[in-house]
Amino acid sequence: MxxxxxxxxxxxxxxxxxxxxxxxxxxxxxxxxxxxxxxxxxxxxxxxxxxxxxxxxxxxxxxxxxxxxxxxxxxxxxxxxxxxxxxxxxxxxxxxxxxxxxxxxxxxxxxxxxxxxxxxxxxxxxxxxxxxxxxxxxxxxxxxxxxxxxxxxxxxxxxxxxxxxxxxxxxxxxxxxxxxxxxxxxxxxxxxxxxxLVLPPSIHVDYRAACFCHRTLIDIGYVCSVCLSIFCTYSPICSTCHTAFKLKTAPVLRAKKKKKTSLPAT
Ligand SMILES: [Zn+2]
Ligand SMILES: [Zn+2]
Structure with a gap:
């Protein structure tokens, strides 16, 4: 049925x-x-x-x-x-x-x-x-x-x-x-x-996404890695989920940790 x-x-x-x-x-x-x-x-x-x-x-x-x-x-x-x-x-x-x-x-x-x-x-x-x-x-x-x-x-x-x-x-x-x-x-x-059936012809779909800040369609934008919100300009804090992003800085060099060596059992 x-x-x-x-x-x-x-x-x-x-x-x-x-x-x-x-x-x-x-x-x-x-x-x-x-x-x-x-x-x-x-x-x-x-x-x-x-x-x-x-x-x-x-x-x-x-x-x-x-x-x-x-x-x-x-x-x-x-x-x-x-x-x-x-x-x-x-x-x-x-x-x-x-x-x-x-x-x-x-x-x-x-x-x-x-x-x-x-x-x-x-x-x-x-x-x-x-x-x-x-x-x-x-x-x-x-x-x-x-x-x-x-x-x-x-x-x-x-x-x-x-x-x-x-x-x-x-x-x-x-x-x-x-x-x-x-x-x-x-x-x-x-x-x-x-x-x-002969239905109205399918339309061309614009797959561009709209930015969340201005609601305008954009080709390239910034995407929040947490909530996937899209923005046309870079912002350090996502206005949707309030995640703070750290700006990319030069990598800090740290001294390498000493490798642990296993001592032979005595
Ligand atoms: Zn925008
Ligand atoms: Zn977000």
Whole structure:
């Protein structure tokens, strides 16, 4: 039994969406965008009853699972609604959870999940998240999880690299109010079917790295040997991990230590 999991990461940066709100008549509000995303998700779930979905909102200072919701909240809601024959509620929760998880475990044994990640990106790249993103990209590559990116406005160098490395699809949509059309056309079909489709041509990926100090693309730079941050100029202290580097000086000559000689046992 195969199922396909799509994890949709939606950029809900309030500054960017705030600008969209008042910008023009061809824009899209965040709630309209979510309507498009929900229609896409429904289509994915409709394709196969075993298909699964997760939605994560990426905010400026936190990421939150929109679906599935937080387990604790769900349980609390259930407890409030159901009448339980005077059973101690905590016991009931434990019993239900154990039974439910056992059932899932049995049903899902041998189930193969093909996962993929879809990022719907609005605001500009944030250089402070470079390391996290690189870790995600290489993990996804190792687990054969394609990272797809649907870009609402400016191109993202980081996501171009992510999609290229993981065999995902990168698309900067020409019209934001047609978001759903692009989601259904490009991102809904399973990655295994992509070879048979005529998808937008792949873009040229700029593999130059951006320096962490000015976020500009550089050909040659300085790399911190501890955290791999990249800088365009030499600095004695890494601004990311605060490691201090010693400047290269002439080697200090020391007298050679006397070699220990083993004395013959007497
Ligand atoms: Zn710089
Ligand atoms: Zn460093």
């Amino acid at each position: 195969e199922c396909s999991l799509v994890v949709v990461v939606v950029d809900v940066n309030p500054v960017w969406w705030g600008l969209q709100n008042g910008a023009n008549d061809k824009g899209l509000t965040l709630f309209e965008c979510m309507d498009h995303v929900l229609a896409f998700i429904n289509s994915h779930v409709m394709m196969n009853q075993n298909n699964k979905v997760a939605v994560i909102a990426s905010h400026t200072n936190e990421s939150r699972f929109l679906y599935p919701g937080r387990e604790a909240d769900v349980k609390a809601d259930d407890g409030g609604r159901e009448v339980r024959d005077g059973k101690y509620e905590h016991f009931a929760n434990i019993n239900d959870t154990v039974q439910e998880e056992i059932r899932k475990l049995i049903v899902e044994t041998g189930q193969k999940i093909n996962s993929r990640l879809l990022v719907i990106k609005a605001a500009d790249d944030n250089a402070s998240q470079y390391m996290n993103l690189m870790n995600v990209i290489f993990t996804a590559q190792k687990q054969s999880i394609p990272v797809d990116a649907c870009i609402l406005e400016k191109d993202s160098g980081l996501l171009q690299q992510a999609c290229d490395i993981t065999n995902g699809v990168y698309l900067q949509i020409p019209q934001i109010n047609g978001l759903l059309q692009y989601l259904l056309w490009v991102f809904l079909p399973d990655p295994s079917l992509r070879e048979t």
